[in-house]
Amino acid sequence: MEVGKKLWLIIFIKLFIMFAVFRLFFFPNFLNTNFDTDKQRGDHVIEQITNIK
Amino acid sequence: MENFDLALVDWSRAQFALTAMYHWIFVPLTLGTSFIIAIMMTIYVKTGEEIWKKITKFWLTLFGINFAIGVATGIILEFQFGTNWSNYSWFVGDIFGAPLAIEAILAFFLESTFIAVLFFGWGRVSKKFHLVSAWLVAIGSNLSALWILVANAWMQNPVGMTFNPDTARNEMTDFWEILLSPTAVNKFLHTISSAYTLSAVFVIGISAWFLLKNKRIIFAKKSMVVGAVFGLIGGLFMLMTGDESARQVFKDQPMKFAAMEGLYHGETNAPLVAIGVLQKSPTKQNPKMSDFAFKIEIPNMLSYMAALDANTFVPGINDLVYGNKDQNIESYYDKIVKGKIAVRALRDYKNAKEASDSKPAAEELTLFKKNYQYFGYGYYNDPHNLIPNVPLTFYSFHVMVGLGMHFIILFIIVLFFLFKKDIAKARWLNYIALWTIPLAYIAQQTGWMVAEFGRQPWVVQDLMPTLSAVSNIGHKSVVTTFVMFGIVFTVLLIAEIKIMLSQIVKELNIKED
Numbered sequence: 001m002e003v004g005k006k007l008w009l010i011i012f013i014k015l016f017i018m019f020a021v022f023r024l025f026f027f028p029n030f031l032n033t034n035f036d037t038d039k040q041r042g043d044h045v046i047e048q049i050t051n052i053k
Numbered sequence: 054m055e056n057f058d059l060a061l062v063d064w065s066r067a068q069f070a071l072t073a074m075y076h077w078i079f080v081p082l083t084l085g086t087s088f089i090i091a092i093m094m095t096i097y098v099k100t101g102e103e104i105w106k107k108i109t110k111f112w113l114t115l116f117g118i119n120f121a122i123g124v125a126t127g128i129i130l131e132f133q134f135g136t137n138w139s140n141y142s143w144f145v146g147d148i149f150g151a152p153l154a155i156e157a158i159l160a161f162f163l164e165s166t167f168i169a170v171l172f173f174g175w176g177r178v179s180k181k182f183h184l185v186s187a188w189l190v191a192i193g194s195n196l197s198a199l200w201i202l203v204a205n206a207w208m209q210n211p212v213g214m215t216f217n218p219d220t221a222r223n224e225m226t227d228f229w230e231i232l233l234s235p236t237a238v239n240k241f242l243h244t245i246s247s248a249y250t251l252s253a254v255f256v257i258g259i260s261a262w263f264l265l266k267n268k269r270i271i272f273a274k275k276s277m278v279v280g281a282v283f284g285l286i287g288g289l290f291m292l293m294t295g296d297e298s299a300r301q302v303f304k305d306q307p308m309k310f311a312a313m314e315g316l317y318h319g320e321t322n323a324p325l326v327a328i329g330v331l332q333k334s335p336t337k338q339n340p341k342m343s344d345f346a347f348k349i350e351i352p353n354m355l356s357y358m359a360a361l362d363a364n365t366f367v368p369g370i371n372d373l374v375y376g377n378k379d380q381n382i383e384s385y386y387d388k389i390v391k392g393k394i395a396v397r398a399l400r401d402y403k404n405a406k407e408a409s410d411s412k413p414a415a416e417e418l419t420l421f422k423k424n425y426q427y428f429g430y431g432y433y434n435d436p437h438n439l440i441p442n443v444p445l446t447f448y449s450f451h452v453m454v455g456l457g458m459h460f461i462i463l464f465i466i467v468l469f470f471l472f473k474k475d476i477a478k479a480r481w482l483n484y485i486a487l488w489t490i491p492l493a494y495i496a497q498q499t500g501w502m503v504a505e506f507g508r509q510p511w512v513v514q515d516l517m518p519t520l521s522a523v524s525n526i527g528h529k530s531v532v533t534t535f536v537m538f539g540i541v542f543t544v545l546l547i548a549e550i551k552i553m554l555s556q557i558v559k560e561l562n563i564k565e566d
Contacts, residue, residue: 003114003556007121010548017541018128026534027132030139030524038220043403045143045221049521050400052393052432 061528062520065137068535070505072129074498075542079123079549081497084198084245085252085287086116087191090171092279094187098180108276110175111560112256115553117172122549127201129538137531141512141522147224148214148231149204156200164193198248199241206237208513209504210305216425216516218399218418219406236305239298240504246291247500250460253284254486254493257467259557261486264477268561278471285464291457296358302507303359303367306514308439309507311370312446314355315343319369319377325354328451331444339371343443370443374436385436392431395424429516441509449502456496463489 031041090113097105134142142149170178170186178186207213213230214223225231257280263273303310310316315331316323317339329348336342353363366380376384398421405414433439467486470476476483510518 003118003552006552007118010545011121011124014122014541014545015125018125018132022129022534022537023132026530026537027136029135030137030526031143032135041143042220042222045140046218046399046403048140048525049144049221049517050396050403052396 058523058528059520061526061531062523064528064531064535065133065523066519068137068531068538069130069133071535072126072133072538072542073501073505075538075546076123076126076130077497077501078494078546079119079126080198081248081251082119082255083116083123083194084248085250085283086112086119086255087187087194088249089252089256089279089283090116091184091187091191092283093276094184096279098184104271104275108272111272111556112276113171114556115259118549118552118556120168122545122552126542126545137524137526138512138522139524141517143222144517144522145208145513146222148207148211151225151228152200152203152231156197162193164190164197167193195245198245202241202244203232203237205504206234206240207231208511209240209508210234210236210301211513211516218402218421235297235301239294239301243291243294243298244500246287246294247457247497249287250284250291250457251493251497253280253287253464254460254489256280257284257463258487258490261483262557263561265480265483265487266561267477269563270477274471274476277467277476281464281467281471284460285468288457288461288464292461295454295457299358300360306508307368308370308373309441309446309503310359311368311373312441312443312507313450313503314367315345315443315447316355316367316369317342317344317371319367319372319380321356321364321366322353323355323359323365323367324350324352325358326447326451327351329447331447339374339437341437341440341443370440374440385430385439388427388430389433389436391424391427392429392433394431395421395428396431398424399428426515429511429513429518429521432518432521433510439510441507446503446507449499449506453496453499453503456492456499460489460493460496 031044035041035044090109093105093109093112096102097109167186167189170183171190174183174186211223212234213225213227215226216223231237257277260273260276260280263269299310302313311319314323314326315329326345326348327350330346331343332346334342334344355367356363356365359365359367368377368380368382372380372382374385376382376387398417402414402417402421405411405417430439463486466482467476470479470482508514510520512519512522
């Protein structure tokens with residue numbers, strides 16, 4: 001089952017790149033990283049979405 | 054609009070589009086071939102004929118390659134929600150949370166459990182249990198698609214929620230209204246039926262290649278029968294649900310409907326442009342206007358498509374932007390004024406509440422609630438920025454519809470040749486079937502382009518424009534990850550094509566019993 005081995009390898013490499021590289025280093029959760037409480041997150045979003053001229 | 058980093062918005066959109074389009078290369082084939090395999094396995098279990106076992110195993114291998122390479126490509130989209138689209142994620146969080154949790158717990162669990170039985174169960178479990186597993190994989194994978202499509206439908210037609218001005222989140226008030234909204238039902242049915250059509254084209258196209266090589270004739274013909282019958286049923290269903298979707302778009306997203314047809318001036322007995330070529334025709338009033346350099350029309354058809362009545366008035370882009378008193382259509386100018394009132398009322402409510410001024414807070418809240426339905430319009434000063442890319446939407450729509458009709462006609466002709474003639478000798482037909490495979494993928498992509506480009510500038514219809522949905526981050530990091538995704542997904546796609554081709558060639562060269 002040569003193709004099976006290839007596919008498992010692709011799956012593991014792909015998941016490693018996605019979770020150990022992309023998720024960890026490039027995709028922090030913006031609101032969770034920058035704010036501690038839901039109140040702060042909500043206040044930030046309200047400030048952002050009401051910032052019009 | 055001047056408050057927003059448009060480079061960030063554009064790169065975030067490009068990144069999301071890139072990942073979603075690559076993701077959608079893998080998904081439809083999984084949705085449709087899972088059912089085709091279940092049907093083939095059912096025939097094998099019913100008849101006991103060894104050839105059906107071989108047929109099932111071959112298509113299962115191709116399904117497995119596609120599944121293995123495609124699996125988890127959608128996770129990237131969820132990463133982007135948290136990083137690039139945090140305002141949006143927060144704004145819609147409670148609505149998206151429930152469907153996506155159900156997807157993770159129910160559908161994905163069902164799919165991933167039984168997929169193991171399906172792949173490794175040959176000779177290890179009873180034929181009947183193996184068959185049940187095949188059907189459960191098909192049902193599970195399609196249920197996975199249901200929940201994310203419900204979430205997408207909610208963005209196109211937000212229902213069943215109320216906005217909480219204290220937390221800035223939309224909160225679900227009626228789960229069933231969200232799940233069973235006509236937009237969600239049509240989106241799900243139209244998407245899965247189009248996936249069935251793509252899968253049928255895939256099976257027929259590869260079988261046609263076997264016939265062109267004059268190898269595995271019986272194998273190919275039997276595969277084609279299942280593919281063409283499944284495809285014809287799926288294709289007719291796609292036609293029906295597409296028709297229903299058009300009425301839904303007309304009702305809830307009239308600007309998208311007008312853009313799909315390049316219609317600037319509304320009319321009753323509106324004709325449908327069957328074929329048309331657009332050219333830029335800017336006017337003083339509308340600098341982005343496009344008009345037809347050439348078109349072939351079907352009289353009354355657009356009005357009929359909109360509401361099953363040829364006398365229906367179909368608003369054009371100008372009617373929506375400037376309003377039409379005769380037809381009781383409110384202008385975008387008026388909506389912008391109300392939107393700005395809503396946005397400012399939310400800000401003032403928040404300030405008043407923080408200052409513990411309860412009377413002004415209550416007044417601002419009333420004002421906000423009264424105008425909330427126009428909230429998203431408040432970000433704009435020029436209503437022309439609320440018009441989607443008309444040529445892109447028009448051409449995507451017409452390519453999708455044209456190809457959809459081509460697939461249905463192909464299925465009918467293939468069935469005719471399978472049962473009344475010798476399809477192995479009809480080389481022209483086999484060439485068409487083979488080259489229809491890439492067309493099926495183009496149709497999938499253009500279908501999503503109509504849905505997503507056509508609804509711009511909205512990320513949540515009328516409430517949140519794309520430009521206010523992005524996080525406050527630098528656009529250079531988005532450019533970096535855009536390039537990285539482009540490389541990873543391209544490598545995955547090349548791997549998929551190479552591995553699939555090697556398996557197809559391997560099967561082709563097996564001597565027929």
